[in-house]
Amino acid sequence: MLLRLQAGLQDPQLESILALCKDLGLTTSFLEGRRDLVQVDGPADPRILVRLEGHPLVRNVIDRGDVRWQVDADPDRAETVVTAGHARFGGGWVSIAAGPCAVEDEARMTAIARDVKERGATLLRGGAYKPRTSPYAFQGLGEVGLEILARVKADVGIGIVTEVMDTRDVDKVAAVADMVQVGARNMANYPLLRELAKCGRPVMLKRGFGATVSEFLGAAEYLLEGGNPNVVLCERGVRGFDSVTRDMLDVGAIAHLETATHLPVIGDPSHAAGRADLVPNLARAALAAGADGLMVEVHDAPEEARSDAGQALSMARFGALVERSRALAELLGKRVAVCPSSSEDNADRIGMEFA
């Protein structure tokens, strides 16, 4: 590592840095003629890097040498492919999760599940626990919602992705979900991430709407470092100053993440746009920027949805979105995963390795 120290340090300050490095098992040498540039050698341990980066006498780490995060892209290994139910994200696979904002009632959820599966979704989304800005808004059905999801999954044969907000609910949610969702508001809820690192399920980690890409990757690192390699990153829009969309879908972040991490990245056009009419274009933009999948809000009767109604696509428009996504994925050399339908032997197709 090459450290740049603060300017004008006194000898005792320099000595304290050198002593710390020695304690950490590092050797040090100043670059010729510079009191502010120190070459540091020793174990490539991210704990050491973080310790030095945050040291008040260190201005910045110019070169972090061989230290790598677990999320970092690595030319020597393949991209991570995350599998959940019939969904596959990454490594050339694109998957689409769809469903209503919240679980409402079982009959409706079953109907929606059948419909989105039929039209090409491989995961059903729907919240049993809903983070709502107002305490007076519908907060989701909670455990009842989870039970509904479990029955819908069994009935319809589609995997479930659903959100967890509380460390105390992780086991309950993981018992039902094929993929556990961390919402944007909880991206930096580190106790929750630590529990999810051990939950045995793939995690869909949404980027906080005020979080930098670096913070987003730091949150994913909590999951990987804690033992869960199956993480899908989800860009869902960040806060901007304009109001034609609710948030700004950061396609630059998607494109950057494709090069910066081996983890798959998907886009959520529904929460970014906040209005259904722009969802198809933003879905395409996310895929074109490099996304390995989509998360889309869909409702069989958008006018009756109990939350986020204005952004839910109708079934017909969702079907068109899937069709266009398939064509676009193909153009980009990728392939959209599908659920096997009862009348086809798609199970084989799903099991097949992507060429």
Added chain:
Amino acid sequence: MLLRLQAGLQDPQLESILALCKDLGLTTSFLEGRRDLVQVDGPADPRILVRLEGHPLVRNVIDRGDVRWQVDADPDRAETVVTAGHARFGGGWVSIAAGPCAVEDEARMTAIARDVKERGATLLRGGAYKPRTSPYAFQGLGEVGLEILARVKADVGIGIVTEVMDTRDVDKVAAVADMVQVGARNMANYPLLRELAKCGRPVMLKRGFGATVSEFLGAAEYLLEGGNPNVVLCERGVRGFDSVTRDMLDVGAIAHLETATHLPVIGDPSHAAGRADLVPNLARAALAAGADGLMVEVHDAPEEARSDAGQALSMARFGALVERSRALAELLGKRVAVCPSSSEDNADRIGMEFA
């Protein structure tokens, strides 16, 4: 309430809205000649307002009539004064919380506590649980840190404000803290807020760095609605596009909140600036904008701090900041609360009602 409906609704859609209103116990009447403007009368219940605001056929609520949030300023009642230890926030009182980012060791914490108390702080801050962007960074001492805080409090006689991040830790933290802090990353951690609503301690709620003022007040409403009236709002900077400061201290939000809510509002110049040299000026700016207090990072040897070192004030500079804050508060017709020192009978002064 006056609702504006979506344009061009069909009769059955209009009927579904009217039926919903009836179910909610409301009477309705269209304004003359307008199919899109409906006057709605009935109970002033925020649940009803939220339900209608979020309805897909309602474009917006033009006038919410008599519905009020519990956080709303009310000309008929006094500002809320929140008391924690010797600190008093609001109603003309200004209090200053100070201390290191994290609890490190007991001797140091005791020394810092004595010093900040001596110089004018009425609450000692310091995290036992630290939310850190990287899993490899120092995460705080956890329960050991809480025990240290408990002993320091007993020894030094200064109240404690410290953060909780996990619903499972609320009782432990509330057993020690005079005021429980919700960090910016957890502002919208609603399960945590629901627990804190019942924890029996005042809460310092930091604004998320990507949260709107409306979302900030929504988070506070969770606390009030859940039964905890003792909430101090803390503006600590929001994400901006410039890098001369880490975040942007939103003094406009402070000024707005002074008019919009009866809750006290404080400023955290340390996290906003991210650099110690600007902290005194930003502290003054927060007070000048209307803040009822400050939260400042202080360290006896900033160069040795294990986290956020670059933004911690030295003790001498903190002392100067308190002096200037006193003068400024006086100019603004406010008064800075102090801890009684052993040699004075300040206890009386604290107990005295503010004139």
Added chain:
Amino acid sequence: MLLRLQAGLQDPQLESILALCKDLGLTTSFLEGRRDLVQVDGPADPRILVRLEGHPLVRNVIDRGDVRWQVDADPDRAETVVTAGHARFGGGWVSIAAGPCAVEDEARMTAIARDVKERGATLLRGGAYKPRTSPYAFQGLGEVGLEILARVKADVGIGIVTEVMDTRDVDKVAAVADMVQVGARNMANYPLLRELAKCGRPVMLKRGFGATVSEFLGAAEYLLEGGNPNVVLCERGVRGFDSVTRDMLDVGAIAHLETATHLPVIGDPSHAAGRADLVPNLARAALAAGADGLMVEVHDAPEEARSDAGQALSMARFGALVERSRALAELLGKRVAVCPSSSEDNADRIGMEFA
């Protein structure tokens, strides 16, 4: 129009509003039982709308009735197709402008022009006048640069798009350019827009990096209202809080503008990304979001460019970008315009109406 007045107005204030409306040739009537809702009828004149919207006693205009801006999409008319040289933007046509940031020397510019034309650009970009953040940076060759552009255009047979920054230079630039560019920094330079409204050339108007979509359309309205119907809007990224890209390409704005205006909209992935490696993905994302064209920085030797070097694509990568753009445009039912090459009869193809 339906106006919502400020709450609690006194009679003389109400009378002053009504008198103003009368002076403006409008009739007024209050909605039943509301002192704050006034229906206003009369000529659908945007000047009247703006006057009332900005009136201190008017809270907002709830419904602007029949008033339309010239930029507004209109179901009764076709999208505007803007033609410049062989480039066509809108109405199903996609065109690509490419070239270096600045005009450097004639031989290089000629070579680049031939190359980008060969690979599929229909406009050559390159600045003779360069807005630079520092007065010490290369400011462009000025008139010499314009002369170079004029000769390159004659030699190579490709249209020119180049920037003007000063009202005094409009005639000079318009004499050479097939399309005059307004840079992001000058989007709200209204005297410049007023001159360009009369310059007789199509205008490429870049969105200011701090401008809302509404302000962007307001700037375009200056051009249309001043008599120039040939305006191409260019989204080039807005300021965000993250640093993995220089600015954030606002694909939501592109998608919105496709529905909100009849003017064509293009994307500039080079300035948004600020780094060449992400340009291909962002170019695709812009097209997928609905853009009618691209503006791309290209250099024959990016390492030697005198400005914005890090974001310029090499020729080979530009060629690949054009190929992929063609395929994507086709998928979206659009078509990429090309320059006729000497060896082909593409002139016919260009002249042909898009079906």
Added chain:
Amino acid sequence: MLLRLQAGLQDPQLESILALCKDLGLTTSFLEGRRDLVQVDGPADPRILVRLEGHPLVRNVIDRGDVRWQVDADPDRAETVVTAGHARFGGGWVSIAAGPCAVEDEARMTAIARDVKERGATLLRGGAYKPRTSPYAFQGLGEVGLEILARVKADVGIGIVTEVMDTRDVDKVAAVADMVQVGARNMANYPLLRELAKCGRPVMLKRGFGATVSEFLGAAEYLLEGGNPNVVLCERGVRGFDSVTRDMLDVGAIAHLETATHLPVIGDPSHAAGRADLVPNLARAALAAGADGLMVEVHDAPEEARSDAGQALSMARFGALVERSRALAELLGKRVAVCPSSSEDNADRIGMEFA
């Protein structure tokens, strides 16, 4: 200077950098064992710095050595004091500019001028040329407005600060104005800045609402480098994601600029807030953060203002704001400049050097 080159450069690339440095009159030496760190010595010329910073093979300039911008704070020289009429900004002096958004009619302008002078303003603001988002909005009276300002100035004896937007108007405006204003939209209108560098009048340069502090200082450098040392920087709020204020007053930027430049900095709370009720608090916050003055919108009948009415203070509230500003300035060891009134010998006081 110490340069960090891109990683993995080939020998010919390294040689091209070294050759360029030699051409620029610089000597070079690689730090031991590093192919990416080059020490560069030679003339401390900002042109050289900018050239190297922008070079595609240079990753960044780690240390710019002795190169300084003209705007940079310099421990060896005093802060710049800018004088315009009776206003003095910087070096311990605070001045307040006040007036309506736009020049409307002469009688009103004269009355406002007398009133704001009486209450403590030392400059009258008011636009003859108004940049408006819509072409249909009132654009100012133009030359007629300038003539009114000239007569008001002669009548009332108060200096004028007014905006110029077009290079062709600089002489006309400078003939009337004591201080020429560059509006936020024109901060990066470099041809305009080049003209103003030679106009012979002090310039008030407003920060663009999407501009970084670095870009703001770059714009000021155009003025200084072009020969005009009398520049007052004005922070007027930047774009943020919240809507309780129109823009966010960046008090962190004010505090930073106090340390980073010798130029005076003022705050414009009116444009930041966009609503009159918050102006007093934001004015105080700006001064508390270190501002050397204020620019405030004031109107004798805010309800009749033809632009920006909702943010104009009434005269009475302006008077109170000046009183409080005086007290606050005194607390901060500064002093508010005043116009000499006919009945006092304030002229002496103004002429006196600030101690």
